[in-house]
Amino acid sequence: MNRLHPRIRVVWAGQATITATVLGLVAFAVSRLALSLPVWIPLAVFLVAFGGGVGLSLLRYRVWRYEIREDALYLERGVFTRVRTVVPFVRIQHVDSSRGPLERLIGLASTVVYTAGSRGADVAVPGLTPDGADDLRERLKRLAIRAEGEDAV
Amino acid sequence: MSRTLSPISVPYRVVERGGSIVFTAVILSSGASRAFGPVGGLVGVALVGLALLALIGYEVTYYRRFEYDLGADTLDIRSGVISRRNREIPIRRIQNVDISRNVVQRFLDIAVVDFETAGGSETEASLRFVDFEEAKRLQREIGRLKRGGDETGDDEREPPATEELFALSPRELALVGALSFDVRIPGLLFVLVSGSLPAVSSVIPMEGSVIVLALGLVGVALAVLLVAWLAGAAAAVLNYYDFRLTQVEDELQYERGLLRRYDGSIPLDKVQTLTVVDDPLKRYFGYASLRIETAGYAPGSGESGSEAAVPLASRDRVLALANRIESFGTPAFQRPPKRVRRRYAVRYLLVLGALTAVLYGVDAVTADALPWPPYSPVPLALLAPVAAHLKWRHRGYWLGEHHLVTRNGFLRRRIKVVPYYRIQTVIDSRTVFQRRWNVATVTADTAGSLSLVGSDAAAVDVADADADDLRVTLATRLRESLAARRGWVDGAVDVRGADTNDVDDADVDDADVDDADVDDADA
Numbered sequence: 001m002n003r004l005h006p007r008i009r010v011v012w013a014g015q016a017t018i019t020a021t022v023l024g025l026v027a028f029a030v031s032r033l034a035l036s037l038p039v040w041i042p043l044a045v046f047l048v049a050f051g052g053g054v055g056l057s058l059l060r061y062r063v064w065r066y067e068i069r070e071d072a073l074y075l076e077r078g079v080f081t082r083v084r085t086v087v088p089f090v091r092i093q094h095v096d097s098s099r100g101p102l103e104r105l106i107g108l109a110s111t112v113v114y115t116a117g118s119r120g121a122d123v124a125v126p127g128l129t130p131d132g133a134d135d136l137r138e139r140l141k142r143l144a145i146r147a148e149g150e151d152a153v
Numbered sequence: 154m155s156r157t158l159s160p161i162s163v164p165y166r167v168v169e170r171g172g173s174i175v176f177t178a179v180i181l182s183s184g185a186s187r188a189f190g191p192v193g194g195l196v197g198v199a200l201v202g203l204a205l206l207a208l209i210g211y212e213v214t215y216y217r218r219f220e221y222d223l224g225a226d227t228l229d230i231r232s233g234v235i236s237r238r239n240r241e242i243p244i245r246r247i248q249n250v251d252i253s254r255n256v257v258q259r260f261l262d263i264a265v266v267d268f269e270t271a272g273g274s275e276t277e278a279s280l281r282f283v284d285f286e287e288a289k290r291l292q293r294e295i296g297r298l299k300r301g302g303d304e305t306g307d308d309e310r311e312p313p314a315t316e317e318l319f320a321l322s323p324r325e326l327a328l329v330g331a332l333s334f335d336v337r338i339p340g341l342l343f344v345l346v347s348g349s350l351p352a353v354s355s356v357i358p359m360e361g362s363v364i365v366l367a368l369g370l371v372g373v374a375l376a377v378l379l380v381a382w383l384a385g386a387a388a389a390v391l392n393y394y395d396f397r398l399t400q401v402e403d404e405l406q407y408e409r410g411l412l413r414r415y416d417g418s419i420p421l422d423k424v425q426t427l428t429v430v431d432d433p434l435k436r437y438f439g440y441a442s443l444r445i446e447t448a449g450y451a452p453g454s455g456e457s458g459s460e461a462a463v464p465l466a467s468r469d470r471v472l473a474l475a476n477r478i479e480s481f482g483t484p485a486f487q488r489p490p491k492r493v494r495r496r497y498a499v500r501y502l503l504v505l506g507a508l509t510a511v512l513y514g515v516d517a518v519t520a521d522a523l524p525w526p527p528y529s530p531v532p533l534a535l536l537a538p539v540a541a542h543l544k545w546r547h548r549g550y551w552l553g554e555h556h557l558v559t560r561n562g563f564l565r566r567r568i569k570v571v572p573y574y575r576i577q578t579v580i581d582s583r584t585v586f587q588r589r590w591n592v593a594t595v596t597a598d599t600a601g602s603l604s605l606v607g608s609d610a611a612a613v614d615v616a617d618a619d620a621d622d623l624r625v626t627l628a629t630r631l632r633e634s635l636a637a638r639r640g641w642v643d644g645a646v647d648v649r650g651a652d653t654n655d656v657d658d659a660d661v662d663d664a665d666v667d668d669a670d671v672d673d674a675d676a
Contacts, residue, residue: 071628071632072628078582080584080585081582081583081584081585082582082583082588083580083581083582083583084580084581084582084624085578085579085580085581086578086579086580086581086624086627086628087578088578088628088631088632090631090632090635091577091578091631115577115578115598116448116577116600117577117578117598117599117600118598118599118600119578119580119596119598119609123578
């Protein structure tokens, strides 16, 4: 089973920091404008959200795994709800490799697999090196085409 | 040969759009005449007249410049007055051809034709308005072309095999109306009535006793209930009046509606999931409904993406019809492990506990402003084990030979039938609580858009080990059934030689790569 690149934790922690900052600012605004809360509340909110977010990022990294099996792509992820997804190659519509702004800063990329399903419509594998993401994309594409064509003729 | 819309569409559209223009114009002109005197009024009327003339001119031009062509492979539509649009839709992409007519349109013998394709969230193309005969012709022709007919042969082949599968009898229609109310409403009303009693009694001077007031409130509540139920029943009756389901070769065609009449189709080879729906009331009387889910958007139905194939019929009949469409046989459901009942009971008790805590909190903050004592949810705890048992009892899954069948829900029970070859991804999820009870939920994702609302085919709360097996089994059976179907395609083409008939298992996913290749290989 493959694990993600360790630097993805930085990306997730970064996202958690942004969320924590926003929450802290909201708490600050509330304490200034609406209710009168003690001064340390916004800071406490920020710290709790930050701590929780970073902890969650670390746990997420420990759970995330993916594997290319014989007929399907298998993913395991999720801290509170453990989700195992099986994406059969024959169901893959197309595959993208993409890089968000935080990912570009850190030097990582993701591969997104699209199916026709409604719930599992796009399945993303984050935390790959740019080359790794392209490789995975090519590999999945070839596997999808092979799965499509092998029984037809 | 290009065709165009019905000429009657011009005055109809003028009236349809002109109505609002005239209305605003009347208001504006009366305002203008008040402000600027009679001259203003005249100017207002003149402007309205100009606007109407412009509208008429526009609609006439639109009608003149509208053309459509039904070829062997594509439907071409050329339209537009100011910006021209040329649209070509491959026939094979057209999933449904739906016709609808409201009362006026039926009187004028025109109709709206909507063309649906798979995977879209809105109508791909729409003809407003053509003669009803032409609409039926389009529906027939596109059906024929999709079945592999060629452009020329009109009646060289026999007319397609038609069989009426189901027609809603007046009694069943009445039942559809009668059984259409939501089972949860009486409970809600009880809470509202009992809650408002003290409030109302403090406002209205009590000449009689409290009992009279209570009876009055109950009377009002019953009246509200009655009105809501009648409204629901009327809507259901209008919707399903004269419902008919016919099978035309590999397509189901339905007709329904009193004020607005729909003529729609459900292509059988696009069926993703079948759902048999019932509730305690229907179950008691032995009735059920059947819904069919296809990939893509289905207009004119309550829940997008699914069509009611049978609004209401006896359970046996519904199951027989469902088996006709997808022969899954008789499911033998496997229930979740019994410990799951305790899980549900605990869940309900926790909810009641939380509710009681909230009520106590509100009571403390607002100092006895609540009509009910804060501990009032507590007696409901006695119902928790019963509810838990019922929920467990109506849950289960079954691995059929070619289908996965799941069953969930007590108040709104859904039995979902998914052919293995329709499964997209298999998702196994375990929440923190499920992990504690060593159970998991396995969901089979399909391309039907109804799944977005969350009522997927899912084996909920199955034992851990079973979930692992189920995940593997579903993926394996998906692969096997797809391979089997490809075998049929090859077999069919081999037998017919150079026949260009393509068995259209074309889903949203399967790229129809190979039909051309196979034909070349044979010829």
